């Protein structure tokens with residue numbers, strides 16, 4: 001946990017040894033306290049060097065211990081002893097120094113940071129020995145340092161506070177940080193530290209802290225996929241991918257090309273027409289150049305090839321199809337790829353919800369077919385849903401997951417069903433939002449409630465950004481709207497359930513969102529981003545309500561949140577029951593990284609557990625009674641089962657999920 005060595009007969013070298021990140025667990029704190037005591041009491045020791053094993057100084061407190069009561073010695077007295085000691089202590093920092101690890105470095109009298117500090121420990125020790133006589137320690141104690149306090153501190157912090165409130169809506173920690181900075185600048189050290197401890201205690205005991213800790217581990221759990229066959233992340237070897245091809249240079253295709261090229265993979269990009277190819281090429285080159293400039297590296301343009309011919313793909317390791325969301329077209333592409341590519345080439349689809357196994361079925365290698373569902377813009381968004389078809393091999397899944405990681409994505413393995421996890425859950429969420437419009441709410445009221453909850457964007461603002469025509473096309477293909485559907489017979493119902501045609505009416509007016517300058521909001525120009533409420537939408541809603549004799553009512557923010565988010569979580573429970581997601585953590589990670597769900601709320605499933613499953617069940621029953629023609633509001637059997645089992649913690653739900661067959 002901490003190794004103590006006497007080096008050169010006078011320097012104590014204390015090495016933190018708690019892999020993988022040398023977190024300050026209770027055992028480490030105990031060993032550190034003992035080692036420091038030994039060093040300070042040993043007359044032979046004239047100086048101390050603290051470092052971390054395996055190229056990492058310290059990743060801070062052991063977050064796993066936060067779930068229980070504090071055990072072992074507290075950190076602050078240890079830090080105080082180092083700071084006040086009569087022997088110089090040097091932090092030799094390599095890799096990370098985070099949280100409590102950073103505090104540990106701060107109280108040391110000297111800090112040396114290098115990307116390979118272990119090579120330097122002996123030199124550091126020598127330098128420390130020499131400087132000992134020259135420099136008295138009083139000037140090296142952090143408590144003796146004065147913090148500069150600008151005369152306009154209040155105004156400065158006010159500006160920062162406003163910025164933080166805008167960027168991290170509803171999040172407590174950044175505001176507490178500003179208060180701690182104020183305390184440091186205006187109070188003596190001991191009082192400032194006391195204030196900081198109080199702020200820390202408030203945060204530490206908050207629901208937000210629990211949510212953020214949950215997110216940290218959920219993100220890491222998501223990479224550890226497992227199949228009922230026994231194949232899993234640590235026993236399935238991914239293939240090495242050196243070359244890839246992308247079919248389709250629309251918005252998604254371009255982002256995927258950039259994501260691959262910037263990690264050094266050669267990419268062949270294919271389009272069907274010369275003009276589309278040229279436009280796509282220019283866009284990709286521009287994106288890569290801007291990206292490289294931002295990262296201070298040179299753009300990897302030599303890795304790219306642009307072509308109109310699928311024949312050029314015969315030798316690539318992997319293909320990602322990113323053509324229009326049209327099953328017939330995708331099947332044609334997969335049939336062609338089957339003929340052209342060498343038998344070992346992996347064939348992936350970027351479909352956002354179509355049947356991956358149906359595509360596998362038209363190829364000569366269904367075991368090498370897998371979904372790689374990127375989120376737009378693909379070179380920015382961190383989420384990748386890896387859609388495992390029933391015939392995808394474990395090697396194929398491992399390769400897609402590992403390629404996602406290589407591109408810096410958070411990859412989550414999901415099963416194959418319409419919409420997979422993310423988009424399947426989006427439907428009930430968006431349905432509730434449009435039903436609320438019918439009942440009397442406005443897009444801006446619903447968006448504000450969701451943004452106050454913490455979403456980066458409300459549902460209507462997000463739809464305008466994504467483009468309203470995509471969903472419209474899908475609804476037409478599923479027979480929910482279009483020339484063959486009589487909107488009056490029956491009105492506001494399709495396939496035996498409630499249906500809101502307002503989104504179709506918006507699209508019929510050519511309002512497709514930001515790209516057309518009009519959508520649920522109006523924008524200064526096509527492509528504009530500054531959303532303003534549009535009186536025409538207000539008129540449309542009023543006319544619609546009067547046509548169907550709907551008496552608008554005042555709808556509270558609480559109802560908006562409950563109906564949208566409990567319907568969302570309810571679908572999540574069904575997804576768990578169906579074996580489309582293996583764990584609630586996977587669902588939460590998908591919503592955190594793909595749909596802007598606020599991290600300090602932990603994701604839809606964690607949020608439901610924090611609200612209390614009993615309460616979620618009671619509200620869903622209430623809303624389902626009021627809207628019996630909305631099946632998504634009917635509480636799922638798993639939710640009922642969990643409540644009947646006493647609402648266990650989210651980490652243990654898996655034990656209660658008995659799926660007949662997993663789709664993973």
Ligand SMILES: CC/C=C\C=C\CC(=O)SCCNC(=O)CCNC(=O)[C@H](O)C(C)(C)COP(=O)(O)OP(=O)(O)OC[C@H]1O[C@@H](n2cnc3c(N)ncnc32)[C@H](O)[C@@H]1OP(=O)(O)O
Pocket residue numbers: 020021023024059060061062063064074075096098099100101217220221
């Ligand atoms: C006694 C209390 C006194 C003082 C309290 C002070 C406040 C704090 O210190 S709060 C903690 C602050 N520290 C952090 O927030 C760091 C969190 N960790 C990270 O950001 C990263 O893990 C990393 C250190 C930058 C390393 O990143 P990477 O190389 O990508 O590895 P990972 O996959 O993220 O992590 C590997 C492995 O380590 C586990 N882990 C990492 N940090 C901690 C930690 N602080 N506590 C416990 N466990 C940690 C992580 O879960 C991974 O575990 P696996 O089992 O391999 O999944």
